Every structure is written in structure tokens, then in C-alpha cells.
Amino acid sequence: EAGVTQSPTHLIKTRGQQATLRCSPISGHTSVYWYQQALGLGLQFLLWYDEGEERNRGNFPPRFSGRQFPNYSSELNVNALELEDSALYLCASGTGGTVSRGYTFGSGTRLTVV
Amino acid sequence: GENVEQHPSTLSVQEGDSAVIKCTYSDSASNYFPWYKQELGKRPQLIIDIRSNVGEKKDQRIAVTLNKTAKHFSLHITETQPEDSAVYFCAPTGNGQNFVFGPGTRLSVLP
Numbered sequence: 001e002a003g004v005t006q007s008p009t010h011l012i013k014t015r016g017q018q019a020t021l022r023c024s025p026i027s028g029h030t031s032v033y034w035y036q037q038a039l040g041l042g043l044q045f046l047l048w049y050d051e052g053e054e055r056n057r058g059n060f061p062p063r064f065s066g067r068q069f070p071n072y073s074s075e076l077n078v079n080a081l082e083l084e085d086s087a088l089y090l091c092a093s094g095t096g097g098t099v100s101r102g103y104t105f106g107s108g109t110r111l112t113v114v
Numbered sequence: 115g116e117n118v119e120q121h122p123s124t125l126s127v128q129e130g131d132s133a134v135i136k137c138t139y140s141d142s143a144s145n146y147f148p149w150y151k152q153e154l155g156k157r158p159q160l161i162i163d164i165r166s167n168v169g170e171k172k173d174q175r176i177a178v179t180l181n182k183t184a185k186h187f188s189l190h191i192t193e194t195q196p197e198d199s200a201v202y203f204c205a206p207t208g209n210g211q212n213f214v215f216g217p218g219t220r221l222s223v224l225p
Contacts, residue, residue, distance in 0.1 A: 033213070043158065043203065045213035058213065090157060102148045102160035103205075 002027065004093050004106035012112045013081050021076040021109045025093030031055075032074040033094065033103065034066065038087040046089075049074050081113045116141040120204060120216040127194050128224050135219045137204030138186040144208040147180055147187045150215075153200045162189070194223045 005024045013019050025032050034046040045058035049068035063079040072093075078085055088110050092103035117140040127133050137147075148163035164171045164178045164187065171178050175194075180187040187206070191198055204216040 035215075042217045043215040045215075048213065056213065102163055103150075103158070105157040105159070107157050 004091055004104055006089075006091050006106035006109050008109060009107065010110050010112070012114060015081055015083060015113055017081050019078045019081060019085075019111055021078075021089050021091075021111070022073065023076070023091030023093075023106060024073045025091075026104060029093035029095050030072050031094040032068055032072065033092045034074070034076050035090045035092070035105075036060075036087045037090060037108075038084075043090065047076070078111070083113050086111060086113045116144070116206065116208070116214040118204065118206060118214050118216040120202075120219050122219060123217065124220045124222070126222045126224060129194060129196060131194055133189075133191045133194055133198070133221055133223075135189045135202055135204075135221070136186055137188065137206065137216050139204075139206040140185065141206070141208045142185065144185075144206040146207040147178065148205050148207070149176075149178060149189045150203045150205065151200045152203065152218075158203060191221075194221075196223050196225055199223045 007022045023032055031050040033048050035043045036046055037043050046060055047066050048056040052068050066076040068074045088108045090108045091106045119138045121136045145166040149161055150158040151161045152158040162173055162176050162178050164180050166182055169180055175192050177190040199222050201218045201220050203218050
């Protein structure tokens, strides 16, 4: 069974540009969770999508947005990039919108803003 | 929302010694208590978890103990090895909808 896959692995953008990150969940999973992990720091919750809808959102500005497609894959968009957006963006998937069986994370996308 | 703390923030032990990391939380509705291990440059991985109807769970050299009354749970690693060096995160969850991870504990196992 394929795990959670994320693309691209690395992304370099210039300040002010837009970045698009992608996540494919484990087959059969309907929920996707996005986390930001700045270098050397902890995991900060960004967004939760389930069945195509945004279900919860962390304490991030509106320029962080995303969507979930009918096949349950998801896209995270970061507009008007700032230097402090440089981080590892992790995606996890689950079923039924619950996390009571533990997250399985993808390998992440490392975004560098220069 | 859930307030999660971990102690200590960094921990250095000699190879073969034991390590204990404590996670305290504020939400009394939390009923699922996982620990994740993140090695340098890699994704966090679930290493052990426990539910609120169990006080302790063990898996080889790692164990988790839960004190629901005091609202804390701990990760215990015995006979530590260099490959145990990593950052460990707790993520107590209530009603299946909690997204807060602890700040992490950096464990270094010295040879």
C-alpha cells in the first residue's frame, strides 16, 4: 500500500511569489491534514480537509489556503510568500476526520523563500 | 484549546541508560495519547500510543504511561542506543479532533 505522497520534495521561491504544494493521501483515506514545521521547531497545524471541505484551520493568515479534490488529494497554496514561510510542510491523511489512530505523514515539501 | 507541554526540552543520556520524557496537557477530554519520533531530516513517525482506558503500554524498549487524573503521560526508553537520538513529540487528542503537538524533546544518546 502506497503511503502519503507529497510533491515537490523541494521548492525554491522568491518573496512575493506563490507556492503550490501537493499531497496524495493513503488509498481509502478521506482526510488530509497540513502542518508547517519551521527549521528546528515543532509542528504547527495549518489545515484539515475532509470529504472535499475545509473542516478546521490553524492560526495562519488567509494567504495560506488550499483545497481537496474529488479523489481526496489536496493542494496547499501560499500566496505573497514571506521569508518566514520557509519551512518543511508536512501532509498526513486519515479516515473519518479523526486522528485517534495516529498520523501517517508524507516526506514533506521543503519550501525555501529567498 | 489544548495546551501541551513537554519536559525536558533537551535530554542527553549515555548509551545504555534510560530516558524519560513527560507530556502534560490541559484538555480533560483527551483520550488518545501518541508519541512521535522525528529523526534529523525525516518525517515524524508514530512509535507508540495509548488510550485512556489503559495505564501503561510497552513495546520492546519503549513504553508509555498515562496518568489521566494528573493529565500527563510519559515516554520511557530503556537501554538507549545512538539510533534513539531524535526529537520526540507528543500529541494528546480528544474526540478525534485535536491538532496540537507538543514543542518536542531533543534526545541525544552519547556513545
